Structures are given as C-alpha cells and as structure tokens.
Amino acid sequence: MRILILGGDGYLGWPTAMNLAVENEVWVVDNYLRRRIAEATDSEPLIATPSLTERARLFEAVSGNRIETIIGDLGDPDLMYDIVQRVQPECIIHYAEQPSAPYSMRGFKEARETLQNNLNVTFNCIWAVKDIVPDCHIIKLGTMGEYGTPNIDIEEGWLDIEHKGRKDKFLFPRAAGSLYHTTKVLDTDLIWFYVRTYGIRVTDLMQGPVYGLSTDEADLDQGLVPNFNYDDIFGTVVNRFLVQAVAGIPLTVYGGGGQTRGYLNLRDTLQCVRLSVENPADKGTLRIFNQFTETLSVNDIATKIKTVGDSMGLGVNIKSIENPRKEREEHYYNPTHTGLLDLGLEPNYMTDDVIASMLERIVVNKDNINTDRIMPRVRWNA
Amino acid sequence: MRILILGGDGYLGWPTAMNLAVENEVWVVDNYLRRRIAEATDSEPLIATPSLTERARLFEAVSGNRIETIIGDLGDPDLMYDIVQRVQPECIIHYAEQPSAPYSMRGFKEARETLQNNLNVTFNCIWAVKDIVPDCHIIKLGTMGEYGTPNIDIEEGWLDIEHKGRKDKFLFPRAAGSLYHTTKVLDTDLIWFYVRTYGIRVTDLMQGPVYGLSTDEADLDQGLVPNFNYDDIFGTVVNRFLVQAVAGIPLTVYGGGGQTRGYLNLRDTLQCVRLSVENPADKGTLRIFNQFTETLSVNDIATKIKTVGDSMGLGVNIKSIENPRKEREEHYYNPTHTGLLDLGLEPNYMTDDVIASMLERIVVNKDNINTDRIMPRVRWNA
Numbered sequence: 001m002r003i004l005i006l007g008g009d010g011y012l013g014w015p016t017a018m019n020l021a022v023e024n025e026v027w028v029v030d031n032y033l034r035r036r037i038a039e040a041t042d043s044e045p046l047i048a049t050p051s052l053t054e055r056a057r058l059f060e061a062v063s064g065n066r067i068e069t070i071i072g073d074l075g076d077p078d079l080m081y082d083i084v085q086r087v088q089p090e091c092i093i094h095y096a097e098q099p100s101a102p103y104s105m106r107g108f109k110e111a112r113e114t115l116q117n118n119l120n121v122t123f124n125c126i127w128a129v130k131d132i133v134p135d136c137h138i139i140k141l142g143t144m145g146e147y148g149t150p151n152i153d154i155e156e157g158w159l160d161i162e163h164k165g166r167k168d169k170f171l172f173p174r175a176a177g178s179l180y181h182t183t184k185v186l187d188t189d190l191i192w193f194y195v196r197t198y199g200i201r202v203t204d205l206m207q208g209p210v211y212g213l214s215t216d217e218a219d220l221d222q223g224l225v226p227n228f229n230y231d232d233i234f235g236t237v238v239n240r241f242l243v244q245a246v247a248g249i250p251l252t253v254y255g256g257g258g259q260t261r262g263y264l265n266l267r268d269t270l271q272c273v274r275l276s277v278e279n280p281a282d283k284g285t286l287r288i289f290n291q292f293t294e295t296l297s298v299n300d301i302a303t304k305i306k307t308v309g310d311s312m313g314l315g316v317n318i319k320s321i322e323n324p325r326k327e328r329e330e331h332y333y334n335p336t337h338t339g340l341l342d343l344g345l346e347p348n349y350m351t352d353d354v355i356a357s358m359l360e361r362i363v364v365n366k367d368n369i370n371t372d373r374i375m376p377r378v379r380w381n382a
Numbered sequence: 383m384r385i386l387i388l389g390g391d392g393y394l395g396w397p398t399a400m401n402l403a404v405e406n407e408v409w410v411v412d413n414y415l416r417r418r419i420a421e422a423t424d425s426e427p428l429i430a431t432p433s434l435t436e437r438a439r440l441f442e443a444v445s446g447n448r449i450e451t452i453i454g455d456l457g458d459p460d461l462m463y464d465i466v467q468r469v470q471p472e473c474i475i476h477y478a479e480q481p482s483a484p485y486s487m488r489g490f491k492e493a494r495e496t497l498q499n500n501l502n503v504t505f506n507c508i509w510a511v512k513d514i515v516p517d518c519h520i521i522k523l524g525t526m527g528e529y530g531t532p533n534i535d536i537e538e539g540w541l542d543i544e545h546k547g548r549k550d551k552f553l554f555p556r557a558a559g560s561l562y563h564t565t566k567v568l569d570t571d572l573i574w575f576y577v578r579t580y581g582i583r584v585t586d587l588m589q590g591p592v593y594g595l596s597t598d599e600a601d602l603d604q605g606l607v608p609n610f611n612y613d614d615i616f617g618t619v620v621n622r623f624l625v626q627a628v629a630g631i632p633l634t635v636y637g638g639g640g641q642t643r644g645y646l647n648l649r650d651t652l653q654c655v656r657l658s659v660e661n662p663a664d665k666g667t668l669r670i671f672n673q674f675t676e677t678l679s680v681n682d683i684a685t686k687i688k689t690v691g692d693s694m695g696l697g698v699n700i701k702s703i704e705n706p707r708k709e710r711e712e713h714y715y716n717p718t719h720t721g722l723l724d725l726g727l728e729p730n731y732m733t734d735d736v737i738a739s740m741l742e743r744i745v746v747n748k749d750n751i752n753t754d755r756i757m758p759r760v761r762w763n764a
Binding site: 190 | 459494497505532533534541544546548549550552555556558561567568572574575579580714
C-alpha cells in the first residue's frame with residue numbers, strides 16, 4: 001500500500017514510518033517544527049536523533065526497507081497538493097501537529113503558532129484528499145485529551161443522547177485542558193463536517209499519553225531511536241518520571257496526583273495505527289477509536305516507577321509540586337476502548353518488566369540528562 | 383460605555399453601531415472583506431452604501447452622534463492589540479466574520495479565506511481582551527446554524543446529559559451545514575476553552591437568519607441603509623424572496639422547502655445586542671442565547687410573501703428548484719429561546735404589515751435589481 005505519513009519525524013511518526021515500511025511503500029513529510037521548538041525551548045531529547053533523511057538512510061542500510069523523505073511545511077497548500085499528487089497515497093497518517101500542551105499555553109505567539117499549524121495542515125490534508133485521491137483513507141491522530149474529564153463514561157467518539165423523549169447521536173462532548181488539545185477538538189469538528197459533506201473516509205485515533213522508546217525497528221540501531229523527551233514541554237509524564245528516577249531527583253507529581261488518563265506503550269501505538277491502516281474506515285465515515293490500553297493516575301505511575309526503580313537500587317523519591325496546569329486533580333474517569341481490541345490489538349501493559357527495561361535504557365544514557373529542563377517552565381494561569 | 387464593534391461595516395454591524403452610538407462611545411473596525419467579496423462575486427447590495435467613514439460622517443450630520451471608524455484587518459494581531467489598547471473597550475461586539483455559507487463552499491480558496499479570517503479574528507480578540515482589558519465583555523455573534531437540525535430539542539447553548547446513571551453538563555452538540563457555520567462551531571470551542579481557562583466573560587448570540595432593512599437610525603437617511611443583499615451569496619432567504627416578488631420572478635424554494643429555521647427582524651437583532659450590552663455576562667462565564675423570534679419553514683416564508691405581494695398586485699409565483707445545499711428538507715426543529723425574552727426582548731414578528739413595508743421599500747429601488755445574481759451559483763456537491 002502507498003502510505004504517506006505527515007509529521008514523520010516525530011516521537012510517533014518516525015517509529016510508525018519504520019514499522020509500516022517493512023511491508024508498504026512509505027513517504028514521510030516533516031517541517032522540523034518540533035526540532036525548532038525543542039532547540040528554542042531547551043527541550044531536546046535524551047538521545048540525539050539524526051536528521052530525517054539521515055535516519056531513513058540508516059534504516060535502509062540496516063533493514064533493506066526504503067522510506068522516502070520530504071522536508072517541507074504542509075501548512076502550505078501548494079506543497080500538500082503537490083505531494084499528494086505525486087504520491088497518490090492510499091492511506092495518509094496525519095501526525096503533523098504541534099503536540100505540546102505546555103508550549104501551546106506559553107503565550108500568544110506559541111498559541112497562535114499551534115492553532116495555525118494544526119488547523120492548516122488538517123484543512124489542507126482534507127482538501128488534497130477530496131480533490132486528488134477521494135478514496136484515500138485518512139488516519140488522524142486525535143487525543144483522549146479532547147474529551148477532558150467529564151463526569152460520565154467516555155464513549156468512543158460518539159454519544160447516543162435521549163432528551164425530552166427524543167433521540168439522536170452526536171460527537172461525544174469535548175472540553176479539552178490546553179490549547180493544543182483544543183486544536184484537536186477543532187480538527188475533529190472540521191473533519192466531521194467534511195466527512196459528512198464530501199464523503200471522505202477518516203479514522204480518528206483518540207490517543208492517550210504514550211511512553212517507551214523501544215520498537216522492533218528502533219532497536220535495530222541506536223540512531224533509529226524515537227525522540228525520547230523528558231522535559232516539561234514535550235515529555236509525557238511516564239517518560240519524565242523514568243528520567244527523574246535515573247537522575248536521582250524526585251518524581252514531580254503535579255498537585256494531588258489523582259489525574260487519571262489512558263496510557264499506552266509506544267509499541268501499541270504502532271499496533272493501533274497498523275490495524276487502522278489494514279482495516280480502513282468506510283467511505284463517508286468518521287470512525288473514532290479511543291487508543292490506550294489502561295487507565296492510571298499520576299500517583300499510580302509514580303508508585304510503579306518507584307517500586308521498580310527501588311528494586312534496581314535507584315532510591316526513588318516522589319514529591320508533589322504546585323500544579324502548573326488547570327485541571328481536576330480528583331475526578332471520575334471511565335473511557336470505553338473496545339474498538340481497537342476488536343480489531344486485534346494485543347496490549348503491552350506497563351508491567352514491572354517494561355518499566356525496568358525502560359529504566360535500563362535510560363541508565364545507559366544517564367550522562368545526557370539535563371535536569372534543568374524537567375521542572376515546569378509554563379504555567380496555565382501565568 | 384466604550385463599545386468597540388468588530389466588523390462594523392456589515393449588514394448587522396452598521397445598524398448596531400448607529401443604534402448604540404446614541405447612548406455610548408462607539409468605535410467600529412472593518413477590513414471591507416465583505417465589500418471585496420461582493421465585488422468579486424457580483425453580489426452587491428440593492429442600495430449602494432457609502433464607505434464606512436462616509437456613513438459615519440452622514441450619521442453624525444443627521445443625528446449628532448459620533449462613530450469612530452478604523453479600516454484595517456483584525457486578523458493581524460498587532461492591529462487588534464493596538465486598537466484594544468487605544469480604545470480600552472468595556473464591551474466588544476464581534477461581527478467580523480466572513481458570513482456567507484455559499485461563499486465558504488465555493489472552493490478551496492474561499493473555504494481557506496473563511497476559516498482563517500474567522501478563526502484569526504476570534505483568537506486575536508480573545509487574547510487582546512485577556513492581556514489588556516480582562517473585564518471587557520465580549521459579545522460574539524454565533525449562529526443557530528451551529529446546531530444544525532438535530533432530532534432533539536435545541537437548548538440554549540448547553541445540554542444536561544444523563545448517561546449510564548451519571549450526569550454532566552456540556553455544550554449542546556453542534557453539527558453545522560456549511561464551512562462558514564462550522565467556523566462558528568470552532569469559534570465556540572475556542573472561546574469556551576479560554577473562558578474556562580482565563581476567566582474572560584463572553585455572551586455568544588446564536589442568531590438565526592435576519593431580514594429587513596429598516597431601523598430607527600437607518601431610516602434617518604437613504605445613505606444610512608444597511609447592506610441589503612438579495613443575491614445567492616450574501617442574501618438571506620427572506621430578503622431574496624422579497625426582491626424576487628418585486629422583480630416578478632418566482633420565489634425559488636431550494637428543494638422541498640420544509641427547511642425550518644429561527645428568524646428575526648433586523649430591529650430585533652439590535653434589541654438583542656443592546657440587551658446583551660446592558661446585561662453583561664459574569665466573569666468566567668460563557669453565556670449563550672438563541673437569538674430569533676419565530677421558527678418558519680422556507681415554504682411558510684414563501685407563502686407569507688406571496689400572500690402580501692399578491693394583495694399589492696405583484697402577482698407572486700413560487701417555484702421549487704434543485705437544492706444546491708446539502709441539508710435535510712424535512713426535519714424536527716424545536717429550539718428554546720427564552721433567555722433574551724427574559725432580558726426584555728419585545729419581538730417584531732414577520733407580520734403582513736412588516737412584509738408589506740419591506741416590499742414597498744424594495745419597489746422604490748426596483749430598477750437596481752440585477753436578476754442574474756439571484757439563482758444559486760454555488761453547489762455543495764460540486
């Protein structure tokens with residue numbers, strides 16, 4: 001299958017590209033926005049990553065599988081149309097969004113950059129597909145964060161509502177906790193409008209926070225490692241805690257630590273995306289999956305990592321700090337997530353073994369840890 | 383009160399500015415986007431309107447009330463910040479959006495222009511208020527079209543949902559029928575995020591289609607008339623039917639004509655906005671009103687206008703044509719609209735007298751009618 005990956009240089013985009021390149025023709029596009037933001041905010045990954053083209057060359061050398069790379073800004077409609085015309089993709093995987101919640105809350109400039117980049121790429125992608133390859137399956141990375149933390153069970157994207165004796169089905173209500181997450185709500189509204197108006201086919205993967213740095217392909221060579229961030233800008237909480245445990249500084253729980261989310265292993269992101277590629281949404285359908293394997297609170301995660309870290313002699317401490325975000329620290333959270341399991345997802349849970357192997361990998365790179373970038377540098381109520 | 387009106391040159395913006403200038407200090411800003419689109423698409427109003435500055439001069443001459451005018455693009459954040467800094471508004475009324483559904487469905491360029499203009503102005507407005515005048519009350523013109531035509535009663539902006547024995551309150555689900563209407567859904571999501579995060583105060587007026595060309599102030603001089611459009615791009619259905627009745631061409635009902643919406647007289651838009659100005663939303667609150675006075679189907683409207691037109695000897699015919707839009711032609715429609723009535727709205731309904739006086743005004747300007755611009759030139763499924 002001809003697959004085009006938008007945002008193919010990212011933490012998830014790059015391992016996805018390698019994974020799918022084993023059996024498909026894969027093109028990746030990236031504008032290096034994340035690299036530029038990482039440089040500007042001192043938020044570079046634990047293990048330096050070569051350029052996208054360099055990584056593709058390396059991957060071909062060690063695996064024999066080719067990945068075509070294009071560096072350019074998909075917010076430019078001419079580039080989007082040109083690439084879709086050239087590649088004639090049967091599937092587009094759209095990761096090309098500014099993915100940091102704290103960055104999107106830093107100030108006007110960063111908020112505007114996030115809004116414009118994310119909306120423009122989604123809009124251009126929809127139009128290029130509609131105009132050039134209307135049967136192409138768009139797989140869009142959404143986020144569980146679109147839903148926020150409602151007091152009712154979170155269904156998979158949609159909700160049947162009965163009101164005053166009448167019934168209808170709607171998008172599940174969304175109320176996100178950062179501007180970044182809100183841009184994904186806007187993406188969903190935009191995509192749903194064009195799906196029902198122009199009959200394109202889309203799968204929206206409402207993903208929870210991802211952790212890990214090992215995949216079958218990434219493990220082939222140190223230079224193929226995903227961008228493993230542990231800073232306050234791009235680092236997800238699990239990856240940040242793992243690095244704190246190795247660095248010998250306390251795991252910094254934001255506020256009460258009861259904040260609960262659906263998490264998944266990087267390997268399961270690859271499974272979920274692959275299952276979506278292999279089982280496309282029907283024409284004229286917006287199919288939505290909640291993409292995570294288990295729900296955990298921040299305190300749960302801290303305790304798990306402390307337990308494993310202590311058993312390895314790391315002497316891990318946990319410390320609550322003032323929450324820089326505006327979010328509920330105790331809340332109901334019960335999201336459905338059966339769609340991807342029904343397609344065949346076999347979860348890799350956050351077991352002690354999984355945590356231990358991540359910690360071991362970080363220990364090897366301990367000298368790279370810059371502890372200045374771990375504490376929150378952005379406040380929601382600044 | 384110091385009031386800043388964004389989009390003050392429009393069909394609603396200009397009469398609002400005059401109406402509020404009688405008792406307040408009013409500034410209006412406009413980038414003439416609608417004028418440029420009207421020129422480019424041959425969609426100019428029935429009665430030519432002088433420039434915004436010219437109209438303000440004329441209004442001051444006949445009424446003694448001053449309106450400050452600024453021509454510029456509020457999608458430019460520097461201009462938005464500069465104006466808000468200079469004016470220090472206590473209230474901002476935000477009409478500055480590309481308002482045509484057909485224009486937004488014409489092609490990529492027009493869709494992109496609509497998305498970017500509408501989102502950027504809303505975004506810049508929110509930020510300028512947050513940073514410079516955080517107590518300022520933003521009155522945002524939304525649209526009843528955000529809700530679409532659900533099979534349940536439409537509440538005023540919000541919906542209490544009980545699901546699997548648990549309860550929460552959410553934005554009422556939205557599913558709009560054009561890209562223009564969808565940009566207003568995105569506006570709502572964006573505003574709601576920033577209201578709950580930064581504590582700004584916003585009233586969102588979910589307005590139905592407006593008709594009419596008479597207001598106390600507009601009637602002072604022919605040069606003060608609102609931009610009365612009867613074309614397929616900017617003309618709302620009532621205004622278009624009125625002109626067709628006078629021009630002696632059939633009232634063109636799109637499809638079955640069972641499409642039902644909530645309508646209101648231009649005079650009632652002024653009342654609703656004034657009531658919102660005088661009764662601001664609380665800090666940290668997104669207050670939403672459904673702004674219309676009566677629900678009517680397209681067939682209802684055609685019949686009303688035919689009845690009055692025939693009694694005036696116009697000999698009105700009604701003709702169904704293929705629907706250029708993608709919409710339900712028979713559907714349930716029962717929206718709540720008590721909020722503005724509770725504040726004191728006294729409706730001017732679409733009575734025979736009201737229709738007759740509009741027809742008489744159009745008869746006087748009959749020679750200006752260009753019938754080439756009435757039939758639909760944009761199709762949703764092009």
